[in-house]
Amino acid sequence: MRLFSKWLSMAMVLVFVAVAAGCGKSGDTPEAGKTPATEQKQDTTPDTVKVWTYPVHGKYEDDIKVLIADFNAKYPHIKVEYEILSWAEGPKKFDVALNAGSPPDLYFGGMNGQYVSTGLAMPIDSYLAVSEETKKDFLPGTLETMQFGGKQYGLPLYQSLWGWGANKRILDEAGVDYKKIQENGWTWPEFLEVAKKLNKKLPDGSQQYALVTDGTSIDFLDMITRNAGLVDAVDAKGNFIWNDQRIVDALKFISTLVKDGYMPKETVALAPAKRTEMFYAGQAAIISKAIPYYDVMIANRNKDIDAGKIKGEKIEYIQLPVPHSPSVNGYGVTTGGGEGYIAFTQKGANNEQHKKNTFLVMEALTGAKAGNSANELCLPFVRNSQAKEFAGKGLAKEINFNVSKKMRENLAPQVALSIDVDKAAKLKQYREQVEKPNFQAVLAGEKTPEAAAEELKTKGQQMLR
Incomplete structure (x- = not known):
């Protein structure tokens, strides 16, 4: 009887292993560490992500409306509140909010070590690490324009x-x-x-x-x-x-x-x-x-x-x-640098799900369709998906677009992003x-x-x- 019981237990183990192996072959369980952030199980608790941006080009508000609509079709529980600041007054308004400990979740601009020194700039490395598709989509040297001290704080929309x-x-x-x-x-x-x-x-x-x-x-x-x-x-x-x-x-x-x-x-x-x-x-x-x-x-x-x-x-x-x-x-x-969306937290806030949602919005605002900003500004694209999205739709003359690509290949590194804040x-x-x-x-x-x-x-x- 004990022999039968032992055999039955072994059989059940074998069945369990076979079922587990079958599940692995189905493709429903992605390889560890490879799951795109957008495919992980989402907390659907209602949330609001605040974005402060600028008129990046003449039709940028049209762009951002489309990008948010596409995002909400996938994540209806995440409300995106955006405000378009003026180039003249916007930086001052942001500095006041940052110094008060209440910056928006996402702010458009170039990376700045002073943001990091406040303790409110939010590293996104952990979220980017599980979003391999996003990381690989960016062209060489582009992600680095939104780093400080080796940490990623934002995603570029274009390179100036x-x-x-x-x-x-x-x-x-x-x-x-x-x-x-x-x-x-x-x-x-x-x-x-x-x-x-x-x-x-x-x-x-x-x-x-x-x-x-x-x-x-x-x-x-x-x-x-x-x-x-x-x-x-x-x-x-x-x-x-x-x-x-x-x-x-x-x-x-x-x-x-x-x-x-x-x-x-x-x-x-x-x-x-x-x-x-x-x-x-x-x-x-x-x-x-x-x-x-x-x-x-x-x-x-x-x-x-x-x-x-x-x-x-x-x-x-x-x-x-x-x-x-x-x-x-x-x-x-070539002198220039990256400009895009930088992530921030508010003083005393530590909601992990909200941080993940902020990263999801950042991904959406710098994705394939967001390449229209580079297209309108006649700049080389920063993501492969953007180049594919706007293939044959370029606004720059080919002779100038080609030299711009060569210029980007010779972009000077931004030293201020690699040295410490005091220096x-x-x-x-x-x-x-x-x-x-x-x-x-x-x-x-x-x-x-x-x-x-x-x-x-x-x-x-x-x-x-």
């Missing part, structure tokens, strides 16, 4: 790119092979040779400059120093690096542009709006800090000219990379108090490149050691 842009007519008249520049990049000496052809007196007696930029920010300085092989004033480990010949060379190049008349003598006082006005008026062949979205902006301006709404010359826009030092090999470095704060202070006045002094001819470089070095060693 700053380059130079040109008036095709003026390039053609000067015989400039812009296609070669787009394909291979160019060096500072090569740009100066081109600049000689672009500088000339116009029939009305005014000057046509090779290049125009503004002197009210240090964006131009960033682009030039990064193309001298200096990723920032400090490297990714926080070590001060503006202490050798490379910073002198960068400042000499900038000084030459003004002294030799390739940029206006009054560059130091030019505001961004004046820079754009000069480019539109044909007074400058090339404009600095030009983004791929100029393709759409200028196309719309051309339509307004045709419609008689404004007067001026229609322009065909050409996107160009920033030239680099001859001592630096490669294509040239990042000191770097910000150094940029405002030391970099900006010395850059402007070189533009104005008030300091030699060597003198400015020495002050940048001395104060940098004091502030960023």
